[in-house]
Amino acid sequence: MGVPVVEAVGVTKRFGATVALREAGITVEAGESHALVGRNGAGKSTLVSLLTGLQQPDAGSIRFAGEPAPAVGDTAAWRGKVACVYQRSTVVPDLTVAENLFLNRQSVNRQSSNRQGGSALRPIRWRALRARAAELLAEYGVDVDPGARIARLTVEQRQFVEIARALSFGARFIVLDEPTAKLDARGIERLFAKLRELQAQGVAFLFISHHLQEVYDLCTRVTVFRDARHILTAPVAELGHDALVEAMTGESGAPAPAGTVGMVRAGRSDAGRGAALLEVDGLTLPGSFADVSLTVCAGEVVGLAGATASGCVQLGETVAGLHRPRGGRIAVGGRGLRPGDIPAALSAGVGFVPEDRHLQGLVANRSVAENATLTVTDQLGPYGTVLPARTRAFARRMIDDLDIRTPDAVTPVAALSGGNQQKVVVARALATEPRVLVAIRPTNGVDVKSKEFLLGRFRRHADEGHAALIVSDELDDLRGCDRVVAMFHGRVAAEFPAGWSDDQVVAAMEGLTTSEQHETKERSAHGGHD
Structure with a gap:
């Protein structure tokens, strides 16, 4: 190999003690x-901050x-050396593609000398800017309208x-931090x-992901x-x-199927289910889903599986009152x-874990205690008051229950690792002891x-x-569910009892039908007889 x-x-970085x-x-x-992998708190984010110039190593x-x-x-x-594409996008949504590509460098020669020997800013030549953007996108095979x-x-x-x-800055090394977290299967394939x-052109990538199968699909070393x-560090193969x-x-041991984690399958039979706690009947949200019905019973964990455009996320959010x-x-x-x-959803007994903990789940500059108790402020003091001592005591119970690794309850939640931040979000959802817990992609980035x-x-x-309803396209999230309901393009495509195979659920999420599913439909059409 040539020069890396x-x-x-031997890099070392300390933050206080x-x-x-x-x-x-x-x-x-x-x-x-x-690939760079490790549990939350392993040091991955710190290494990225050193490789991108945000921090300086102590040694x-x-x-x-x-x-x-x-x-x-x-x-x-x-x-000119390195760039990082974070899980949270850094592009400016209200600007065009061309404007984002050349932000703060809209013209190669932005300044020209004036008669007094000084300099003056030239007006932006928008047509030339879009043309340069189109050339750049074409060079790297990116099929996007520069004016969009x-x-x-x-x-x-x-x-x-x-x-x-x-x-475009000349960087030939790019850090990808959880790039597939919000992509469906086809999007991941295209990425x-x-x-x-780009690898064939000599570009190198540091791929950070908690989805271990993607390491094997893309990377040569880990x-x-x-x-x-x-x-x-070893060859992936x-x-x-x-x-x-x-x-x-x-820890050594024999985990479940390759690359998988999750709960032990429960597989409750119809006779073992309790009363229906969540009933969705003919629900329709234009542009997202239509005529969807499902039931989740006491004692059940039901998975709602679907790709990005399936409408399953919007369905979960609708149950929680967001739509x-x-x-x-x-x-x-x-x-x-x-x-x-x-x-009304909270009062009825719906607990909610949102899809994006950064945008929807946490108040970053507030403490662990404040974030964990946002849904139970009425229990923290008389006559609408919030007593700090009662808040800390309630939060301590949640910290112990969810095994949140934090120095104390008053630590800012932004100081925690991603996995512990997610536990805070879950703690808040469980604080009300909800009848029905709706969790949307609850293990993203942990x-x-x-x-x-x-x-x-x-x-x-x-x-x-x-009861719990887990909305996810991650098979590991769904393995321990009693049932899995798969959605495709806004409608229920199939339902699977415990014991399903990966190809069955993936096919249903992608709008396909496996031979086993076809046989099941045929038996159903004939009254369940072979």
Whole structure:
């Protein structure tokens, strides 16, 4: 191999008494997709902050193409070395693609000398700007209209724009932080195809993901961090799923099927179910779903599976009161629920874990205690008051229940790892002891052990006589469900009891029919007889 595109050797970073990285390192070659995996708090985010110039290591060295990294603060120099496409988009939604590509550099020669020897800004030549944008997009094979507003693009297209913008600065090394978190299966396929094309042009990627199967689908090598240390770097083809999970967790064992986590299957029979706690009958939300019906009973965990455009997320949000449907009925515990009313849903006993904890789930500058108790302020003091001591005591119970790793209840929630932040969101949803818990993609961006814990906590909630509806396109989220309802293009496509196979559920989410599903439909059509 030639000179690595980036090399970090023996890097250490401390934040006060906390050691975020201890003599860690990584090497990424030109044209390589290199995976970086580890549990939340393993040091991945700290390494990214060092590789992108946001932080300076306390010890160790970082080199790009054999040369020392630029000085911290030299933004222009860092842009020519590395870029990061974060899970949360950094493009400006109200601007066009062209404007985002050349933000703050709309003209190559923006200044010209005036008669007094000074300089004057030239007006932006919009036609030339769009032409330059079209050339840049064409160079990297990105099929997006330069004049389109970013807000109208898909998540996948926005990512392509961010990658093209990074490459336009001359960077040949791009960090991808959870790039597939909001993409459906087809979107992931297109993203990976584009990354492989860019790899062929010599672009290198550091791929960070909690979806371990994607590591095997895309990457050639993988580096594992654990407890702020480098554990191993190995070719993906030589590292089995069990060995990878063991390296991440430090625990040996025989996990469930390759690359999977989750609850033990319950598989409750019809006779073992309790009374219906959630009833959705003929629900319709124009543009999202139509005539959807489903029931979740006491003691059940039901999965609602679907791709991005299936409408399943909007259905879960509608149950929680975020949208007002045009038709149909929702009932909780046999009583009709006023549609489109969040306080009414809370009062009726609906707990809600939103899809995006950053935008919908957390008040980042507030403490763990304040975030965990937002839904129960009426229990924290008399006559509408909120007593700090009672808040901390209530929060401490939730911290213990959800195993939230935090120095104390008054720590800002922004200081926690992603997995612990998600536990705070779940704690708030469970604080009201809801009859029905609706959780939308609840394990996005969390580590393997946090996934197992959260999914197990949902099962315990159901075992206590309540019900849970897990809305997700992640098969690992669905494996422990008693039933899985699959949606496609706004309608229920199929329903599966425990024991389903991956290809059955994926096919239903993609609007396909497997031979097993066809046989099931045939038996149903003939009264269940062969």
